[in-house]
């Protein structure tokens with residue numbers, strides 16, 4: 001497919017996302033407006049992984065962003081890897097929420113979005129994958145009010161051991177959304193996606209992250225709270241009883257006892273027919289104002305949207321006697337330079 005690049009609509013850790021239009025579209029096989037996610041050689045493996053996962057997931061799930069293909073271009077003398085994706089005219093839920101100045105979304109909207117994300121997760125998990133980076137920045141909002149899961153750069157086959165697994169303490173995805181078993185055991189399976197979904201639901205409803213923290217606090221202290229002890233993410237007081245119950249099924253520390261996406265789809269919080277009068281349909285508008293360009297943060301201390309990345313300690317892996325011992329190894333005065341991360345960084 002021939003296409004031309006339009007203006008930039010988002011920045012990620014690994015990529016820049018722009019508008020794209022096909023130049024020859026005789027058969028009408030492609031939409032008139034697409035999003036193209038582009039990366040240089042540093043982000044190429046993440047894009048290749050995303051393409052591979054999306055190919056495996058197929059295009060029969062309405063809650064997963066569609067991929068129209070990939071190609072390579074040379075721009076300003078540099079080879080760029082490009083992934084052509086379905087364009088979400090209203091950006092991510094993270095950017096949408098930012099415009100609400102700390103306000104959350106109405107509960108009926110949260111229920112509808114949660115149901116959609118759960119259908120997407122059920123599909124991903126049924127195909128044997130885990131997303132590993134579910135957060136509001138990776139849930140895209142479309143003109144008709146629909147939401148879809150995007151950004152499969154960190155996704156992997158559930159249970160698959162990556163080259164870096166087992167070599168030390170890893171941070172895969174965004175610390176604020178990390179499940180206890182990911183902090184304690186480096187486990188990133190479908191159960192961890194459900195925990196992250198719970199965090200996303202809290203944030204959608206309250207406009208605040210599920211974990212409260214002091215500005216400037218070390219992110220390792222958050223990992224200790226997630227991994228050790230009984231503390232759970234905050235469940236908003238003003239959420240309905242059904243909502244609170246739904247979150248209590250997501251925030252189960254033991255992944256084996258946590259509800260699955262399939263089970264949660266039958267929970268009354270989402271298993272109701274909601275009227276769709278709380279959003280306005282919108283035509284696909286392609287003129288983005290400069291201030292609409294959404295950048296994924298590049299530093300873990302830019303609360304609340306910590307950067308998504310993979311990291312490992314780079315040190316020899318050894319089993320720990322207790323959770324406390326393992327998590328205590330995370331505490332260090334050394335603060336990595338997350339602004340230059342690609343795939344893996346040393347965190348201690």
Ligand SMILES: Nc1ncnc2c1ncn2[C@@H]1O[C@H](COP(=O)(O)OP(=O)(O)OP(=O)(O)O)[C@@H](O)[C@H]1O
Nearest residue numbers: 010011012013014015017035086087088151294296
């Ligand atoms: N299909 C799309 N339609 C509209 N906007 C998009 C689309 N894909 C991505 N974006 C925008 O670009 C931003 C960055 O994209 P994405 O998260 O996929 O990149 P990334 O490099 O994987 O980032 P990170 O891993 O840091 O989250 C998104 O937060 C979103 O605002």
